Amino acid sequence: MRAQTASIDKMLVPIEGEKNLLELCRKAGIELPTFCYHSEISVYGACRMCMVELEGRGIVPACSTKPEAGMVVRTNTGEIRSMRKMIIELMLANHAQSCFTCKKSGDCRLQSIAKQLGVDTIRFKKTNRDEPLDLSSKAIVRDPGKCILCGDCVRVCSEIQSVGALDFAYRGAKAQVGPCYSKGIGEIECVGCGQCVKVCPVGALTPKYQVAEVWNAIHDSSKKVVVQVAPAVRVALGEYFGKEPGSLSMGRIITALRRMGFDRVYDTCFGADFTVIEEGKEFLKRRESGKNLPLFTSCCPAWVKFAEQYFPDFLGNLSSCRSPQQMFASLCKEQLPAELGITREELVVVSVMPCTAKKFEASREEFQKNGIPDVDYVVTTQELALMIKESGIDFNKLELGSFDMPFGFSTGASVIFGSSGGVSEAVLRFAAETLEKGSSQEFRQLRGLNGIKTAEITIGKETLSMVAVSGLANARKVIDQIRSGEASYDLVEVMACSGGCVNGGGQPVCADSLDKRAKGLYDSDKMLQFHVSSENPYLQQIYAERLDDHKSHELLHTKYKNRKRIDQEELILAESSGERVLTLEICFGTSCFVRGAQQLYQDLMEYIRSSGLEDKTQFKASFCGQQCKKGPVLSVNGKSIEKCTRELAISEIEKALNLV
Amino acid sequence: MSNAFGAKFDKVCEILDRYEKRPTNLIPILQEIQEEYSYLPEDVMTYVATAIGTSPGSVFGVATFYSHFTLTPKGKHVIRVCDGTACHVRKSAEIIKTLEAELNLNAEKKTSSDLMFTLETVACLGACGLAPVVVADDEVHGAMTKEKTIELIKSIREGEVAHA
Ligand code: SF4
Ligand code: SF4
Ligand code: FES
Numbered sequence: 060m061r062a063q064t065a066s067i068d069k070m071l072v073p074i075e076g077e078k079n080l081l082e083l084c085r086k087a088g089i090e091l092p093t094f095c096y097h098s099e100i101s102v103y104g105a106c107r108m109c110m111v112e113l114e115g116r117g118i119v120p121a122c123s124t125k126p127e128a129g130m131v132v133r134t135n136t137g138e139i140r141s142m143r144k145m146i147i148e149l150m151l152a153n154h155a156q157s158c159f160t161c162k163k164s165g166d167c168r169l170q171s172i173a174k175q176l177g178v179d180t181i182r183f184k185k186t187n188r189d190e191p192l193d194l195s196s197k198a199i200v201r202d203p204g205k206c207i208l209c210g211d212c213v214r215v216c217s218e219i220q221s222v223g224a225l226d227f228a229y230r231g232a233k234a235q236v237g238p239c240y241s242k243g244i245g246e247i248e249c250v251g252c253g254q255c256v257k258v259c260p261v262g263a264l265t266p267k268y269q270v271a272e273v274w275n276a277i278h279d280s281s282k283k284v285v286v287q288v289a290p291a292v293r294v295a296l297g298e299y300f301g302k303e304p305g306s307l308s309m310g311r312i313i314t315a316l317r318r319m320g321f322d323r324v325y326d327t328c329f330g331a332d333f334t335v336i337e338e339g340k341e342f343l344k345r346r347e348s349g350k351n352l353p354l355f356t357s358c359c360p361a362w363v364k365f366a367e368q369y370f371p372d373f374l375g376n377l378s379s380c381r382s383p384q385q386m387f388a389s390l391c392k393e394q395l396p397a398e399l400g401i402t403r404e405e406l407v408v409v410s411v412m413p414c415t416a417k418k419f420e421a422s423r424e425e426f427q428k429n430g431i432p433d434v435d436y437v438v439t440t441q442e443l444a445l446m447i448k449e450s451g452i453d454f455n456k457l458e459l460g461s462f463d464m465p466f467g468f469s470t471g472a473s474v475i476f477g478s479s480g481g482v483s484e485a486v487l488r489f490a491a492e493t494l495e496k497g498s499s500q501e502f503r504q505l506r507g508l509n510g511i512k513t514a515e516i517t518i519g520k521e522t523l524s525m526v527a528v529s530g531l532a533n534a535r536k537v538i539d540q541i542r543s544g545e546a547s548y549d550l551v552e553v554m555a556c557s558g559g560c561v562n563g564g565g566q567p568v569c570a571d572s573l574d575k576r577a578k579g580l581y582d583s584d585k586m587l588q589f590h591v592s593s594e595n596p597y598l599q600q601i602y603a604e605r606l607d608d609h610k611s612h613e614l615l616h617t618k619y620k621n622r623k624r625i626d627q628e629e630l631i632l633a634e635s636s637g638e639r640v641l642t643l644e645i646c647f648g649t650s651c652f653v654r655g656a657q658q659l660y661q662d663l664m665e666y667i668r669s670s671g672l673e674d675k676t677q678f679k680a681s682f683c684g685q686q687c688k689k690g691p692v693l694s695v696n697g698k699s700i701e702k703c704t705r706e707l708a709i710s711e712i713e714k715a716l717n718l719v
Numbered sequence: 720m721s722n723a724f725g726a727k728f729d730k731v732c733e734i735l736d737r738y739e740k741r742p743t744n745l746i747p748i749l750q751e752i753q754e755e756y757s758y759l760p761e762d763v764m765t766y767v768a769t770a771i772g773t774s775p776g777s778v779f780g781v782a783t784f785y786s787h788f789t790l791t792p793k794g795k796h797v798i799r800v801c802d803g804t805a806c807h808v809r810k811s812a813e814i815i816k817t818l819e820a821e822l823n824l825n826a827e828k829k830t831s832s833d834l835m836f837t838l839e840t841v842a843c844l845g846a847c848g849l850a851p852v853v854v855a856d857d858e859v860h861g862a863m864t865k866e867k868t869i870e871l872i873k874s875i876r877e878g879e880v881a882h883a
Contacts, residue, residue, distance in 0.1 A: 223774025228783040239775040240761045248774070625775060630762035633725025647766055657732055657770070664725055673724035680766070 063128035068135065080121035080132060081109050089134055092143065092172045094260050095209040096122040099557070100218050103210050107146055108172070112136050140176075147173050152183035154261070155204035163262030166568070169207060186232050195243025197422045198251030198267055198415040198564075206236050206263040212255035219557060221532035222365070224249035236263075239625065248368055248624035250531070252361035252555040253415030253564015266415045266565050269436040270446055276407045276435065277320040283399050284407040285323040286316055287330070287387050287466070291413035291477030291560035292440045294579030295567055299444035300454040304572030305579035310459025312411075315447050317460060323395075326462050327410065328469030330387025331476045331485070334358065335592035336602075337615050338380045338482075339489035342550060346521075351376050353541065353548040356482050358382045360420035361555035363619065365531050370538055371621040371648075372690075379616040383476060384410050384417055385426050388433035389614040391466065394605065403431065410437045413477070413563030416555065425617045439565025465597035471584030472592045478577040479529040479559030480505030480512055483552040487525070488591045491518045501590070506581070508558050508574055511537060513548075527552040529559055623648070623681075630680040633664070637674035641716060644694040647680045656691040662705040663693075666712075730755045731763060735770050742771045745781055749788060758789045794830045794837035796875055799854040803843030806851040814851055815840060817865045821872055835879070836872070 062073040065080075067087050077083040079102070084091050094106035104123040111121045114131035118139065121132075133139075150169060158164050193201035210227065213236060217223040224247055228235050238247045256264045276284050293309040302308060316324045342354050357363055357378040366377060381389065388408045396403050410417060420426070421434035438446070447454055462468070472488050475481035487502045495518060504514035505525060510533040513526045526548050528534045534553045540546040556562040561576035589595060606614070629644070645660055660678075667676055693703040695711045734751045738744035748767060753759055759782050768775040782788045798818060802811050818824070818838050822831045830837045846852045849861025855871060863871075 217774065217777075223776050226774065226776035226780040228776075228780050230784050239764075239779040247776075625765060630728075630760075630766065632728040635724070647769060657735075661729070661732055664729060668724070676724075678725060680762075 065126055065128065065130040065132060067132045074126045074128060077126050080111060080113075080119075080124045080126050080130075083126045084111070084121060084132070084134060091121055091134060092168075092175065093122060094168060094172075094207060095211060097211060097215075097258055100211070100214040100258075103214065106207075106209050108143060110139055110142060112139060118142070144176050144178055147176060147178050148181050149183055150207050151178070151181050152185055153187045154207065155189075155202065161205070161262040162265045162268065163205075167262060168260035190235075193237075193243050193245075194267070196245030196249060196251060196267065197419040198253060199244055199249070199256060200265050200267050201237065201244050202263050202265070203235060203237060204263075205261050207261055208234055208236055209260060210236065211258040211260065212236065212264055215254045215258050216249075219254060219530050219532055220250070220252060220365075220555065221535045222248055222250060225255060242626070246626040250361040250364040250368075250555065251416035251419040251564075252531070254556060256415060256564050257562075257566075257568050266439050266441060267418060268442055269418070269438055270442050270449075272436050273409050273438055273446070276409070282405055282407050283322045283395075283401055284320070284409060285325060285391060285395065285466075286321045286409045286411060287325045287327045287384070287391075288312060288316075288411045289327040289384065289413055289417075289477065289560065290331070290474045290580060290583075291563060291566065291576065292411050292443070293583070294477070294561065294576040295413065295572075296440050296444060297454075298567040298569060298572065299441075300447075302455075303575070304569055305575030305577075307579055307583055308454075309583075310461070311454055311457040312443075313460035313462060314457045315450075315452050315454060316411075318452055318457075319446060319450050321409070322399075323463045323466075324460070325387070325391075325466035326469050327383050327387055327412075328473035328476070329466045329595075329597070330383035330385075330390070331473030332470055332592040332595045332598050333386045333390070333615060334380055334383045334476075334482075335472055335485045335489050336598070337386075337611065338378050339486045339493065339592075341378055341380065342486060343490060343493060346523075346549060353551045354378055356550075356552045357617075358476065358482055359416070359554045359556075359560075360414075360423075361416035362531065362534065362553040364416070364419070364622065365534070365555065367619055367622040368624050369535070373538065374619045374621070377619055379618070381426070381615055381617050382417075382420065383473070384412065384420065384437075385433060385617070386615050387466065388421075388426070390601070392428070392433050393614060394601075403428075407435045408433065410434050411440065411443050412437050413440050413560045413566045414556075415439060415564040417565075439563075440567065441565050444567075465600070468595060468597045469587070470589040470592050470595050471587040472590055474583045474587065475580050477560040477580050478506070479554050479557075480507070480527040480552065481559065481580070482554075483525050483527050483550060485592060486550065487516060487518075487523070489593055490523075492591045492593060494521065495519045505552075506577070508577070510557060523550065524548045525550045525552070527554075529554040530557045531555050621648075631677070632660070632680055633667075633673075633676065633678040635674050635676050639675060639677050641672060641676040641712065642694075642696055643676065643678045643712075645678070645680050646690060646692045648690075659691050659693065659703060659705065659708065663708055663712075666705070666709055672716075727755050731766065735767070740771050742773050745771065745773075745778065746785075749778075749782055753788060756792075758792045760792075761790070791830055792834055794835050795879075796835060796856050797837045797839060798856075798872075799839045799841050799844070801842075801844045801846070801850070801852040801854075802840045803847065805843075805847035809850045811851040813865060814853065814863055814868050817868050818872070821869060835876075 064071045064073050070087055072083055072087045092108045094108055095103045102123045104120045109121040110118050112133040113119050190203035212225050216225050225236055238244050276282050293307055294305050297306050297308040298304055313324050345351050345354055355377045357380055391408050396406050418437040421432055421437050426433045472485035483505050484502045491500050505512050505527040510530045511528050516523045528537050558573040562573050645656055647656055691703050693700050693708050696715045700707050734748055738748050764778045765775045768778045800811055800815050822836050824838050844852050851863050853860045853863045
């Protein structure tokens, strides 16, 4: 059969399953400008930058037009050219004119397309109001004055993450993209994953930088500043300096960090080796007891917040292990002050992370001691690149350095944490080694870029059922399957970012570098001396010398809490007109809702009315209090009743009112 | 509360049940809830989002898209100032400014924090002979001045105190 072709700018281009004309044009080597097209989310077709002329049909958006054989397409007519220019001018008219101080400058699509199209004047007047910066989140900064309303963040957040923290609001000249009720992004259900930051073509969503704080600490002679570097950073930072995605630049990063003035340069992987051991032990224990299975991993702070908000009934299944960043930091702050002859206050721990949510994690109160956080500052891969450039360091000319010991020694098992499936594989290696000494197996079943990867793995007599999930919408899907009994697993690994930390919200943006970055990590694993975390000699030493059960619990484990999705007052459902003697509070959070909170409310209202208690009662609702696992939850004059039924409630109310 | 005990929220439950908590019914759901509350309270919108299984942001998006929906409650007393041509030339703008200052309002904030007053400007009330005109709870006050406006607010406030 002859290949089907379309004509694009007079070239015959074979159609080979491209989903739309945009992809076909790209294959033909024509880069159409786009703002709202991303292959991994749905097509929106709003920005109208990708317009092409289709013979017989006029001007159409290429991103939402299916290629058909025989189409005749022109991408560069005079009409299209002036239309594109006009769109850019319209956007620029309302866009904050602060490119010089914008974090996105140099990497901004509006800037580059304006330049590419030769836009040199703006014929239109500004029509929108200036909006203040939104600094409410630890992870992300929103600058509404720069938003071009492409909707990319809206779709990523709802389609990939199933969070829906950002959405369109208002319309016409007042249209906005932002959180509900015009709240700050730190006051709502945003989990800080930064996937919206990655797709935002302009500087409207950026990581919250801590570069200045880190320089201040380095320049403060009364402080010792140590730094840890997460695995995914080393296979991505090079991209900012012209290196291929996935090429390993750990050695140069270490030298750069030393030159910048850090006193010790350590590896987050050292913390990850502890995570493997602690989580591995926890996993084997739960397997034995059969309790709290499946075990969910807890390394990803965006996932942890997601679980706290939406699946509080599964919090008991989350591993109590701190993430590698936090294990590393609590060990550092415990051990280093004595070694360096300084006080705890004089030690500053900085993390370099691929992730924006790690900034939020570092600020959690669970990870502070006497008000001082274990991790003082978190900078993303992006920020580290800036710091290196600011220092005037020619990155590619650097000699290769090596980590300081002991916190710089790691095994291959911890390096692969940066890729989805890596944590499970590392835990499996440890479990296999524990169950069958010397088995030294690699488990490749959970590698690859799929959002949901399952495997049945047999070790000795045991068969383990595993799933590695990335993308929170996928996590939601898997949990729903577990809940309905459709699927059952022993271990569920969840990473919020598709493909794992290599695709974190603080990483360089590059369309198809994920598999290369992941490969870089697996190659790095091969080059290291040990491949099972328990083989790490420094770790063995710390366990032997410092960590009894009590201490490891204190330093390496944590607790979770149910979280309201939105900072909001409670809702008064019904208010007494007379003197109030009865206060009922019902939880209307998701979990309780599912368990019939509304029915309970209606039943109780009927009871209150029939017993003539209206003028004595206040009935209010909260959006998730606590104890969702035991919903619906009702509190009667402050006393809370779990798994509350009409009968339980009424008997408690009667007790409270001395009616019995 | 003027409303009978819990009646409003009962109605919310009833509306949600009647529309089977379907996301596709969001607009009629919000419409009916607004009829109950006279506006769309944030926490009720969050409740609706939870009930129909969507994010509060998407409910907020719909609620702000249609100018028919209002997200701020109306005050107990609605003060309407005519800003039609006749009133405008007779300095209605000054009266609006006076009211904004007196009630601590601005172009964005139309209802006083104590939910006592809502200030609206209207195009023409057809009472041009009385310009400038202020209508307080359907009572027409003509030939208004700054001083008379302040007097008017004072008398409404005093009426409230007397009632309480
Ligand atoms: S950081 Fe993640 S959760 Fe928050 S708005 Fe962006 S995509 Fe949504
Ligand atoms: S914040 Fe960025 S990604 Fe979101 S709509 Fe605005 S410009 Fe697009
Ligand atoms: S990329 Fe096609 S309309 Fe935006």
